[in-house]
Amino acid sequence: MNILIAGVNKSYGDFVALDNINVSLPTGQLTALLGPSGGGKSTLLRIIAGLESADSGSVEIEGIDATKLPPQKRNVGFVFQHYAVFKHMTVAKNVAFGLEIRKRPKAEVKTKVAELLELVHLSQFAHRLPSQLSGGQRQRLALARALAVEPNVLLLDEPFGALDAKVRKELRDWLRRLHDEVHVTTVFVTHDQEEALEVADEIVVINEGRIEQVGTPDQLYDEPANDFVMGFLGEVTRLGPFRLRPHDIELSTTPGAPGVLSGVIERSLRVGFEVRLAVDVEGQGEPALVVLSRTHARALDLEVGTRVWLRPTAGATSVPVLEVASA
Numbered sequence: 001m002n003i004l005i006a007g008v009n010k011s012y013g014d015f016v017a018l019d020n021i022n023v024s025l026p027t028g029q030l031t032a033l034l035g036p037s038g039g040g041k042s043t044l045l046r047i048i049a050g051l052e053s054a055d056s057g058s059v060e061i062e063g064i065d066a067t068k069l070p071p072q073k074r075n076v077g078f079v080f081q082h083y084a085v086f087k088h089m090t091v092a093k094n095v096a097f098g099l100e101i102r103k104r105p106k107a108e109v110k111t112k113v114a115e116l117l118e119l120v121h122l123s124q125f126a127h128r129l130p131s132q133l134s135g136g137q138r139q140r141l142a143l144a145r146a147l148a149v150e151p152n153v154l155l156l157d158e159p160f161g162a163l164d165a166k167v168r169k170e171l172r173d174w175l176r177r178l179h180d181e182v183h184v185t186t187v188f189v190t191h192d193q194e195e196a197l198e199v200a201d202e203i204v205v206i207n208e209g210r211i212e213q214v215g216t217p218d219q220l221y222d223e224p225a226n227d228f229v230m231g232f233l234g235e236v237t238r239l240g241p242f243r244l245r246p247h248d249i250e251l252s253t254t255p256g257a258p259g260v261l262s263g264v265i266e267r268s269l270r271v272g273f274e275v276r277l278a279v280d281v282e283g284q285g286e287p288a289l290v291v292l293s294r295t296h297a298r299a300l301d302l303e304v305g306t307r308v309w310l311r312p313t314a315g316a317t318s319v320p321v322l323e324v325a326s327a
């Protein structure tokens with residue numbers, strides 16, 4: 001069982017927002033749709049939700065063809081960036097709402113609301129109004145509300161996008177733990193690669209309406225399918241014919257074997273426990289960026305003007321430099 005998206009296309013006028021999307025999102029997992037702004041992530045999520053219809057292709061949810069089903073028949077819960085909670089209802093009432101309109105027995109609603117508030121750590125705020133909560137608490141309330149009706153699938157569109165960095169980080173740890181407890185199939189949209197790498201079981205990288213790669217965070221990070229995925233998932237620099245990560249470059253102050261590239265440190269910047277060096281490498285237009293620990297940099301006595309020798313570390317992930325961007 002899964003969410004099966006087959007041959008989905010979507011255009012707005014002449015603009016192709018999704019171009020033949022085929023992907024299977026496994027049941028019980030937390031999947032991130034990751035990619036740059038305008039790439040089509042939200043459009044795909046809205047098509048899964050039934051808020052938007054595809055021009056062609058099909059969407060199957062847990063074995064049922066949902067292509068033509070309206071949103072309310074798909075048994076999906078949504079949470080968007082800007083929390084949509086009822087402002088005049090208490091936290092508990094907001095969570096109870098979906099159950100009450102389904103005419104569930106009072107006692108059942110009460111038990112369920114208490115359980116959900118416990119799950120999202122809002123039990124002590126049950127009688128507050130949403131305006132008396134912080135942004136992060138309101139997003140947890142929105143999640144509890146979406147979970148109340150026991151959806152087969154939970155769809156989250158940049159759920160923490162409007163919050164500050166620290167709260168976002170807390171909420172993403174919390175979402176991961178919540179998912180480990182409830183295991184509801186969850187698809188969330190993010191343009192933040194760190195968020196996707198930290199939280200998701202599986203990541204679908206979407207760019208310009210197409211899927212660039214699908215894989216676990218480790219697969220994407222260690223075996224990026226192409227230059228785009230590699231660059232999107234973390235910092236990348238150039239060393240001779242390769243693109244690789246700055247911390248995958250080994251630096252020495254003594255001449256190395258043939259093939260090791262030589263250069264001169266042109267800038268050095270300390271950021272927390274790291275030192276970031278820009279090295280002017282002979283025969284290469286752009287400087288190579290090298291990241292090493294402060295202790296290591298100090299031991300080598302590195303400063304601007306020092307000549308160094310660089311090579312990829314053993315087992316470094318690298319892709320060939322493409323002089324012309326691939327289409």
Ligand SMILES: Nc1ncnc2c1ncn2[C@@H]1O[C@H](COP(=O)(O)OP(=O)(O)OP(=O)(O)O)[C@@H](O)[C@H]1O
Nearest residue numbers: 012017035036037038039040041042043044189191
């Ligand atoms: N209703 C619409 N009418 C016209 N164009 C649209 C419509 N909805 C989306 N688009 C366009 O389709 C493209 C994909 O949009 P979408 O919202 O799916 O991207 P996204 O990857 O989620 O980006 P973001 O992270 O910025 O939300 C964008 O270029 C957007 O302008």
